[in-house]
Amino acid sequence: MIGRDAQLAHLRELFGIARAGQGRVASVLGEPGIGKSRLLAEFRASVEGEDSSVRWIEGRCLSYGKTLPYHLVLDVVRSVIGVSSSASEPEVREALQRVMRELLGDGWAEPYAYLGHLLSLKLDPEAQARLSALDREAIKRYVASLLQIVRAISTRGPVVFVFEDLHWADAASTDALLMLMPLAADLPLLSILSSRRDRDAVGWRLVSGARDLFGDALTEIRLDPLSSDQARSLVANLLEIESLPQKTRDLILSKAEGNPFFVEEVIRMLIDRGAIRREGNSWIATASVVGVEIPDTLQGLLLERIDRLPKESRRTLRVASVIGRQFGVTILERLLEVPTT
Numbered sequence: 001m002i003g004r005d006a007q008l009a010h011l012r013e014l015f016g017i018a019r020a021g022q023g024r025v026a027s028v029l030g031e032p033g034i035g036k037s038r039l040l041a042e043f044r045a046s047v048e049g050e051d052s053s054v055r056w057i058e059g060r061c062l063s064y065g066k067t068l069p070y071h072l073v074l075d076v077v078r079s080v081i082g083v084s085s086s087a088s089e090p091e092v093r094e095a096l097q098r099v100m101r102e103l104l105g106d107g108w109a110e111p112y113a114y115l116g117h118l119l120s121l122k123l124d125p126e127a128q129a130r131l132s133a134l135d136r137e138a139i140k141r142y143v144a145s146l147l148q149i150v151r152a153i154s155t156r157g158p159v160v161f162v163f164e165d166l167h168w169a170d171a172a173s174t175d176a177l178l179m180l181m182p183l184a185a186d187l188p189l190l191s192i193l194s195s196r197r198d199r200d201a202v203g204w205r206l207v208s209g210a211r212d213l214f215g216d217a218l219t220e221i222r223l224d225p226l227s228s229d230q231a232r233s234l235v236a237n238l239l240e241i242e243s244l245p246q247k248t249r250d251l252i253l254s255k256a257e258g259n260p261f262f263v264e265e266v267i268r269m270l271i272d273r274g275a276i277r278r279e280g281n282s283w284i285a286t287a288s289v290v291g292v293e294i295p296d297t298l299q300g301l302l303l304e305r306i307d308r309l310p311k312e313s314r315r316t317l318r319v320a321s322v323i324g325r326q327f328g329v330t331i332l333e334r335l336l337e338v339p340t341t
Contacts, residue, residue: 225258
C-alpha cells in the first residue's frame, strides 16, 4: 500500500497486542480522500486472512447524522446482528433475537428488549425525538446491553471495533461510546476511531476522550499527504500509461497535493474523456490529453465527472445521495419509480 505501509504495520502490531488480551485503541486521522477507509480495508483483509476467528464490527456515521440520535450506535448494532439499514422491521427483530439468544443464552431477554427499543426508535422521527431526551440511566442500560454483546463475542476470538467518519457523529452516540470504551478495556478488543481532524465536531469528543481514558494505550495514526515520489508511484501503479506527457503528469501531481483519491479520480476523468485509452495490455495517452483541464479541487473534480453523466444516471446519483452512504437496492428502485415534477 503506497505510502501507508508503516501505518498498516502499526495497526497490525496493535491487533497483536489486543489479541493477546490487552485492549487497545487507535485513532486514524486525516483529511477527505487521504486514504482512511482504504487503510482500514487493507487492514481488515490482512487480519481476516491471518485469523479466521477475528470479528470485525463497524459503525459508520452519516453526513447528515449529527441530528439523528444514536445513529452511530444503531449502525454498530446492525453490524453485530448482520442486517443493513434497509432491512424490514420483522427482519431486524428476527436477527436481533437470534443473535441475542446465540450470544447470551438465558440472559438474552433484557438486552434484547433495550436494543430492540433502540432499533425501533430509529424508524420513527417522533420516537427519535423522545429517545434524545431519555435520562442517563436509560443510556447506561443501552451501554450495558452493548457491553454484554461485546464481551460474549470476544470469548470466541479477537474483536476489531471500527467507528468511521466520527466528524459526523451525533452527541448521543458519542456519550454512549465514551461510557462503553473503558468498560471494554480488558477485552481482546482493538477499537479504531476514524475521523477528519475537526476539533469542533461533536465526535471529536470521542477521540479526545479516548486520549484521556487510555493514555499510552491509545495510538494516534496520522495520514499525511503522499510525498511526490509516493504520488508518482501511485500513478504508475494505477495505470502503466505509455506516452503520458511529463507536463500532464506533473500537473496531476501538483493539483493532487499528495491526496491519493484525487490522483485516482483524475485518472478516471482522463479515461472518461478518452484522453487515455486501453490498447491490449497497456494504456496509451492520446493527443487530446494535453488539452484536458484538471479542476483545482477534489470537489470540483467530482462535480465535473457527475456533470458528464447521462441524465438518468445523474438522477440515480442524486436519489442515492439523499438515502445515505449505504442502502438496499430495493429502496433505490422504489424511489426511482416515483415520478419527478
